[in-house]
Amino acid sequence: MTGDGVALTFLAMALPFAAALLAPVAVRRLGANAAWFIALVPLAIFIHLLRFVPEIAGGEVVTGGYAWVPSLNLSFSWFLDGLSLTFALLITGIGALIVLYSGGYLKGHPQQGRFLSFILMFMGSMLGVVMSDSFLMLFVFWELTSITSFLLIGFDHEREASRRAALQALVVTGGGGLALLAGLIFIWNITGTTQLSLLVHADDILRQSPFYMAALFLVLGGAFTKSAQFPFHFWLPNAMEAPTPVSAYLHSATMVKAGVYLLMRLNPVMGATPAWEILLPFFGGITLLVGALLAIRQTDLKLMLAYTTVASLGLLVLLTGFGSAYAVEAAVLYLVAHSLFKGALFMVAGLIDHEAGTRDVTKLGGLRAAMPVTFAAALLAAISMAGLPPFFGFLAKEEIYAALAGSGPRSVVFTLAAIIGNALMFAIAFAVALKPFLGRKVETPKHAHEGPALLWLGPLALALGGLAAAVFSGAWHWAVSSPMASAVSGVTKNVTISLEPHIGLPLALSGITVILGVLVYLGLSRARQAMERLLDILGPGPDRGFDVFIRGLVRFAFGVTRIIQNGRLDVYVTFTFALLALVLLIPLFAFDELPKMPAWPDDVHFHELALFAIAVIGLAAVLRSKDRLTAIVSLGIQGFAVAVIYLLFGAPDLSFTQFMVETLSVVILALVMTRLRLSPADHRTLIERVVDGGIAIACGLGFSLLLLKASQVPFDTALTDFFNTYSKVIAHGANVVNVIIVDFRGTDTLGEISVVMITGLAILALIRIRVTPVAAGQKSVAAIEAENAGREKTP
Known part of the structure; x- marks a missing residue:
């Protein structure tokens, strides 16, 4: 990368944080128009990143950065290939639409500037995760996503539910981040490299190491907590306490996919082992089924979408670790399709809530005439989520079945899991897109009407994006799918699936999925009641277990503190x-x-x-x-x-x-x-x-x-020789002891002086204390203490 390119890319990574500082000022000065101005920031980054598409589509990678601590091989560096570029484009492209959506959703809110500042900080953190080359940068930005998501989930901090959800997300994802740090240190020690761009060329060093399993479990701990894999799935639906722009951005298109990104990034060096191909499909399959089944139980539009997000993340993890010929291509296609249709549907759910006053699907109906543009965006996104042509979700689902279908028991089990999960998500997609808009008109808390352009522009653009990606699949695969699949698999991949008719087993499995999905949709109320009874039988789940764990941790800490403090x-x-x-x-x-x-x-x-x-x-x-x-x-x-x-x-x-x-x-x-x-x-x-x-x-x-x-x-003269040699040359002092104290140990000496000064101030404060005379009829503290001591001695 040229010097100008390095500077521009560094600026692109820093720009969201700079914009976060200015967002509150922009909202105060520009009012309702501030969102249009602030959205230019992610749009500019998006356009800058588009310049790399031809180069990366041609098989190249883009690296750059600055040496930070060369002796420790630490650098502030970035790495763009098909995987990281696709994520970066999704983060900035959807981010621009989310900023616009937030401007309409929070119009008139006294804290809109603070909210947009948090969104931009999260955008910068997520961009850092997917573009980081050095392990240190990856970890720092990884934890920044946890911190900024904590701020966003707990935005409405006066509500206890918001505070609990924010704390829960921070504890789970932050704890996973510490596991990731330990895993990165293992990888560093095994391979001797601290850069991802070098790690992907490390051959089998990591797989053959006796510490491979330790590194794998630690990395999975970080990825599974961030991407809400079972049994850590509970934090994501609870995070729906956040405002809807947060749900549409963090918890469908960006943050929750950070764990999937990490697994995809490490697939070339940690994949293709029995442990990888057992653990990822197993936990991914369970997460797929658990998320899809729990989605059936919900009546809140956001919770229905949140649990299907859990299911989709499970499907992505399953595909990343499955190891078949088309598994990586299927994961790549579904990741992009999911970001487009789920972001759109979340914004639709927020738009309905904003204009009708409720998100309860049982209390909605007949909104099609009042909200025609919203209905169109919801229907288009739902068709893609259901995996129907001519949308990108259809191509992803066909590739999923092509990757999973086979004659072995393993293939049969995971194919059945995919069919059940996709059928349930099919039902939820149309429950969100059709039930609020069709049927008889239902009285809602607010007089429903079409929202402003800021609210429907985002969902409509993402839904149409899913259509355009499928219609122009050849160009899309050249620019996005093939480079991304090549980066994930570690070898050159050429994705070719299109809307052209392709009769075969995948199409037949798609037909079975559609039939099952229609049946579940028609019997959604009975399915919801059945899930209620099943959950009553199973009892409390991991969410309740988290509360028990936190209470136990607090009691333990209190007991230890009483002993040692x-x-x-x-x-x-x-x-x-x-x-x-x-x-x-x-x-x-x-x-x-x-x-x-x-x-x-x-x-x-x-x-x-x-x-x-x-x-x-x-x-x-x-x-x-x-x-x-x-x-x-x-x-x-x-x-x-x-x-x-x-x-x-x-x-x-x-x-x-x-x-x-x-x-x-x-x-x-x-x-x-x-x-x-x-x-x-x-x-x-x-x-x-x-x-x-x-x-x-x-x-x-x-x-x-x-x-x-x-x-x-035996006396080692190394330090003595060093100070004797350099005290005069470097510090220009003849007294070696003075030079050591003032120059070589300057910071330490400053600290000692500060301690002495603080101690002196404390002593001065003690000396100047004046005892307040005890008023008549009042007892002194000493007298009260003496009386209490006398009572304690009295039998």
Whole structure:
């Protein structure tokens, strides 16, 4: 990529975040017209990305970026091939329509600017996920999608249901993100690469590694949570508490497909193994059936579509891992078709709610005359979702059956799962598209009428997009389907399916699906009642289990906190030093690292022994002191004795530091203690003295043994040589110690100075505290505490 191309692509990735900062200002200044202006941002990115279509369709890839930490092989880099480019076009193209839709849906809302800002931040995060080349970038943007979706799902934060749904989505997808991070670290260590563009050429290194299964399970944890695979499927329908533009964008066309994107991206290096071809179809098949069956139970239009989204994600995961000749092509076609028709249907559901005042399908009917454009968009999108010609959904369904159908037991089982799932989704598609519009007119909470252009432009454009992609399938496959399938499979693929008649088993299976779908649609009320009875028998599902898990986690955290954070400083200090003693002593004894005891030197002078004796006398004075002030002053005797010892052994700078620290310590302690009574000593039981004394001796012994051991190790002069060599050259200082503190450890020294300053301010605040006189007839705090203590002692 040329320098201009690199700069423009970097700008395209950063532009949504910049626009997010300006969105609230644009809404305040432009009002209802702000959406048209803000939509230019994703539209501009979409147009920029379209420039890469001919190059990538020709079999090339586009890479670029900047080296960040070259020594660790970390970079801010991007990677565009058929897979990432298709996702990026969907994110920006649908994103532009969602921004327009949001402008009409939230018209007049006081927080419309904040909402559009969140949408743009999510758009930038999702764009980063699919364009990232480095593992670090992928993980950062992956977690940003979780954070921004949390903000969007909980947009209506005054409602408890919205807050719960947002927290649930964040916990599930954020936890999966941590699993993904661990999986990426495994892959990094196995292959030695941190870039996806290099990883796809890593041959069988990953598959043949003994750590392949560990990496696979961790990656699947991240992908399954993000793409709502069973048993993590429950968060997606609950996320429908978000405003409808969020549902149409995040939870049908973009975020929930991030997990599918990850699996497709890693298919060339982690696929084609027994574990991959067992786990993905198994969990994908279960998710397909669970989502489709639960959709039948719903009466809320958004929930009906949400559960079919779960089913569709399961179908995509099933196809990604199935491993047959046409499975990848089927997954590619269905992913694009699903983004188009499901985004349109979600916007239709929101439009109905906006104009009629309800989303309950049992309370809707006869809206066709009042909302003709909405009805047309809903019908066109439903035909594609049902897999009927001449829409792109038909091509995807035919390819699905061509990929799954076979004579083996495995093929039969997953083909049956696909037929049942597709038939149920067929019924839901037409339940959403027909029942609110046909039949007798039903009185709705609001007088229904056609919405403004901002609301119906998006669904109509996406529905017609599904028609155009099928009619012009040759050009579409050249630009989108074939490059994407080639990237997912790792070898060149040429997708050729079209609307031309193709008699065979896939068409027959499509016919069976349509018949079953019509039957379910006609008996939808009975099917809904049957699912209600079945769910009553099965009892609470994973959604209730999540609540139980969170309550248990909170109780556990509360119990642990009560033990380790009981509010008593003496307990904290005791445990801290006890743990310190264990850390010092256990390795020395467990690994036989005890030092050799030094021999008594022959040239010990009297004044040196006297200084050690003074330190010991100071220690005895501390232990035997009758009041706190004496203990504080006696503590300073030890410090001054140690400072003189440093001076005698040739460390004047260290001695000076010790003198200063000891003086300040005594003064600070004395100032703090002025707020207390200094005359009495603390009453301590014999057990307390033994325990505290034992811990103190253990800590002292541990430090002594460790220092002795360290002094007996051969001295490594590497750091000494480095500082002696570069202190004058780089820092222009002759005093090596000063250079280390000020230059090489400048940030650390600044931190130490800040700590001292904060401590000084705290001491100053304590000194300036004035005790408020107790008014007549009122009791002081001390008097109340004394009374309470007396009551506790009373039998």
